Amino acid sequence: MNRRMRKLAKRALLYLVLAIFAVIYIYPFLLSIGTAFKTDPDAMAQPLNPIPSHWVLTAFSELEQQDFLRWLANSMIVAVFVTAGRLLFDSMAGYALARLRFRGRGAVFSAIIAVMAVPSVVLLIPKFLVLKQLDIYNSYPGLIIPLMTDAAGVFIMRQFFLSVHPSIEEAAKIDGAGVFRIYWSVVLPMARPALMTLTILSFQGSWNDFSDILVAHQSPSLDTLTTGVGRLVSGQLGAATQYPLELAAAMAMTIPVAIVFFVFQKYIMRGGGGAVKE
Amino acid sequence: MTAPVIVLLLVFLVAPIVMAAWVSLSNWNGIGSPFASDVSSVGLKNYQALLTDPGLPQQQLGESLRNNLYYVIFVVPVQTALALGLALAVSRKRLSGRGFFRTAYYFPSITSSVAVSVIFLYIFGSTGVVNAIISSLGAHGPNWFDDPSGVLQLLYSGLGVTQAPAALANHGFLGLPWWQWLAGPSVAMIALIVLAIWTTSGTFMLIFLPAIYAIPAELEEAAIMDGANTWQRFWRVTFPMLKPALFLVLTLGLIGTWQVFDQVYLISQGNPAGTTLTPAYLSYLTSFGNQQWGQGAAIAFILFAIIVVFTVLQRLVLKDRGATAGDRA
Numbered sequence: 279m280n281r282r283m284r285k286l287a288k289r290a291l292l293y294l295v296l297a298i299f300a301v302i303y304i305y306p307f308l309l310s311i312g313t314a315f316k317t318d319p320d321a322m323a324q325p326l327n328p329i330p331s332h333w334v335l336t337a338f339s340e341l342e343q344q345d346f347l348r349w350l351a352n353s354m355i356v357a358v359f360v361t362a363g364r365l366l367f368d369s370m371a372g373y374a375l376a377r378l379r380f381r382g383r384g385a386v387f388s389a390i391i392a393v394m395a396v397p398s399v400v401l402l403i404p405k406f407l408v409l410k411q412l413d414i415y416n417s418y419p420g421l422i423i424p425l426m427t428d429a430a431g432v433f434i435m436r437q438f439f440l441s442v443h444p445s446i447e448e449a450a451k452i453d454g455a456g457v458f459r460i461y462w463s464v465v466l467p468m469a470r471p472a473l474m475t476l477t478i479l480s481f482q483g484s485w486n487d488f489s490d491i492l493v494a495h496q497s498p499s500l501d502t503l504t505t506g507v508g509r510l511v512s513g514q515l516g517a518a519t520q521y522p523l524e525l526a527a528a529m530a531m532t533i534p535v536a537i538v539f540f541v542f543q544k545y546i547m548r549g550g551g552g553a554v555k556e
Numbered sequence: 557m558t559a560p561v562i563v564l565l566l567v568f569l570v571a572p573i574v575m576a577a578w579v580s581l582s583n584w585n586g587i588g589s590p591f592a593s594d595v596s597s598v599g600l601k602n603y604q605a606l607l608t609d610p611g612l613p614q615q616q617l618g619e620s621l622r623n624n625l626y627y628v629i630f631v632v633p634v635q636t637a638l639a640l641g642l643a644l645a646v647s648r649k650r651l652s653g654r655g656f657f658r659t660a661y662y663f664p665s666i667t668s669s670v671a672v673s674v675i676f677l678y679i680f681g682s683t684g685v686v687n688a689i690i691s692s693l694g695a696h697g698p699n700w701f702d703d704p705s706g707v708l709q710l711l712y713s714g715l716g717v718t719q720a721p722a723a724l725a726n727h728g729f730l731g732l733p734w735w736q737w738l739a740g741p742s743v744a745m746i747a748l749i750v751l752a753i754w755t756t757s758g759t760f761m762l763i764f765l766p767a768i769y770a771i772p773a774e775l776e777e778a779a780i781m782d783g784a785n786t787w788q789r790f791w792r793v794t795f796p797m798l799k800p801a802l803f804l805v806l807t808l809g810l811i812g813t814w815q816v817f818d819q820v821y822l823i824s825q826g827n828p829a830g831t832t833l834t835p836a837y838l839s840y841l842t843s844f845g846n847q848q849w850g851q852g853a854a855i856a857f858i859l860f861a862i863i864v865v866f867t868v869l870q871r872l873v874l875k876d877r878g879a880t881a882g883d884r885a
Contacts, residue, residue: 282840284627292645292648292651296645296646296651296653296657297646299642299657299660299661300656300657300661301662302754303660303663303664303754303758304660304663305662305674305801305864306675306679306685307663308674309675309677309678309679309685310674313678320681321678323683325678325679325681325683325684325687325688326685326688326778327687358860359665361643367560367564368559371560371562386562393569395811395861395867396569396860397811397813397814397815397860397863399817399836399839399859400815400856400857400859400860401569401572401865402817402839402840403571403579403839403840403843403849403852403856404575404853404856405571405572406844407570407576407579407590408567408572408575410589411575412567416849423564426564427560427564428796429569472844476854477587482666483845485664485668486667486668486669486670486820488669488670488818488822489817489821490819491842493840503670504668504669504670505669505761507655507671507674508670508821508822509672511670511822511823512822512825514823520676521677521681524674524677524678525674525678526693527674528670528674528675528757529671530665530673531668531670531671532668532671535666535667535668536663536666538651539663539666543659544764546662547658547659547662548657
């Protein structure tokens with residue numbers, strides 16, 4: 279009896295702790311969503327209560343005047359091109375590294391691993407230098423091309439192709455298909471799960487990217503959601519008292535990644551965090 | 557077929573690093589090409605200004621390294637322990653609402669640094685949630701993002717040490733007196749530390765989860781049969797099996813925390829009183845802000861060296877504790 283009581287108490291305690299943490303992780307979002315519909319004074323006076331004392335849409339109409347739609351369009355352009363580029367280039371390179379025999383294959387693979395180890399912040403100045411040198415600084419290609427391939431994605435695709443048995447490809451080879459043909463019509467359709475992971479990671483990564491976009495452009499017309507809202511936050515456009523406006527922007531820019539997350543949750547939560555799959 | 561990737565990686569990763577290495581040794585001022593004829597080499601002058609010559613650049617680098625070091629010391633252990641704890645809790649087979657808890661803990665990880673920074677500016681504002689909770693407990697919360705006082709220094713003065721001992725005030729390292737090195741993270745930095753832990757623990761929880769599931773159930777059962785209690789089972793059975801995942805989490809944590817940039821740019825811009833300045837932000841500020849590209853690039857390379865040293869050190873320490881650690885990572 280005593281033992282059962284203790285077990286029950288332990289269980290209750292576990293749920294309590296888990297629930298407290300869930301509140302810590304989720305409540306800030308609820309608060310932010312609610313505050314986006316508040317007036318400025320209401321946001322200051324009632325920081326704990328997510329429900330507005332009266333609902334207003336001022337923050338959102340103000341957002342529209344702040345070029346929010348342009349930032350949204352730019353974010354979409356960048357995310358779509360970057361994701362498409364990574365799907366194509368990463369899978370091609372991953373396939374070549376897993377299957378094709380060519381001189382220096384080992385060296386190329388080690389180089390890609392080495393690149394994964396270089397911290398991205400260290401590369402901000404170098405990236406800017408190359409964009410200037412190529413004369414694509416402050417342009418759409420400048421925002422997109424540097425992100426169109428990534429070492430981690432190549433790594434994920436290579437690991438996937440290594441895990442697939444080569445017998446089907448060999449059959450296609452006997453039937454006389456060329457390397458590119460095999461890749462395009464035999465290998466890629468098989469690689470759907472890995473391509474899915476890559477799509478989620480690329481979309482999320484490019485949609486949320488701040489620093490790479492920041493150093494690749496100057497004119498506000500090229501701002502994406504991250505740099506545009508960033509400008510708003512760091513005081514270049516708004517003051518500290520405009521919490522509803524800033525939070526409305528923050529929550530609106532989170533909606534697309536949240537949708538992707540909830541739709542593909544099974545893929546993501548399967549574990550390994552994708553990019554760091556062992 | 558690897559050709560496009562090799563070209564892109566060469567153009568946007570290898571060439572840039574070589575160019576930046578040259579810039580860090582030059583007097584390029586951001587105008588025109590760094591390879592133009594009027595740009596000349598200054599040898600190691602940029603590095604000397606940062607590392608050996610007394611002056612503002614050296615002092616700022618010293619400050620940024622101190623700030624970032626405390627950031628790493630506070631964030632990495634807490635985020636790792638929290639991620640492991642959450643992963644152990646939500647991996648229990650008989651837990652109802654597992655999916656909900658996992659999603660809740662992971663959700664901050666998918667949000668952009670910009671959105672998270674906005675949220676933290678609000679909840680850690682002087683009239684924000686955090687201070688509302690503190691005052692409901694009867695205390696008075698600080699002006700988080702405007703408070704430069706070091707938390708360790710507050711502790712010292714609580715112990716009666718309000719003046720810096722002469723030995724610590726008059727000597728120092730990298731242009732910063734030892735007393736300043738020992739100040740601890742500022743109150744403002746604490747808010748950034750909380751932000752980092754809040755956003756990353758879910759990500760790292762997801763790395764621990766498959767490793768926990770990979771532990772054979774027989775192992776656990778055998779330990780129970782042998783009469784091991786929960787505590788012993790964790791340290792003798794679970795923990796050793798999680799070493800590769802732990803190694804990965806620590807490595808990613810160290811690399812990530814040493815390059816904190818977005819939050820500093822968005823929330824504090826290095827303020828108050830330089831206590832949230834980090835090497836990554838200082839590098840950006842020096843080059844993009846002040847147009848001293850040589851010095852900015854030099855800071856980036858110093859930061860790179862620090863990250864390499866820390867990663868290698870951590871590898872050595874963990875290797876000593878267990879021969880298999882890290883082999884899979």
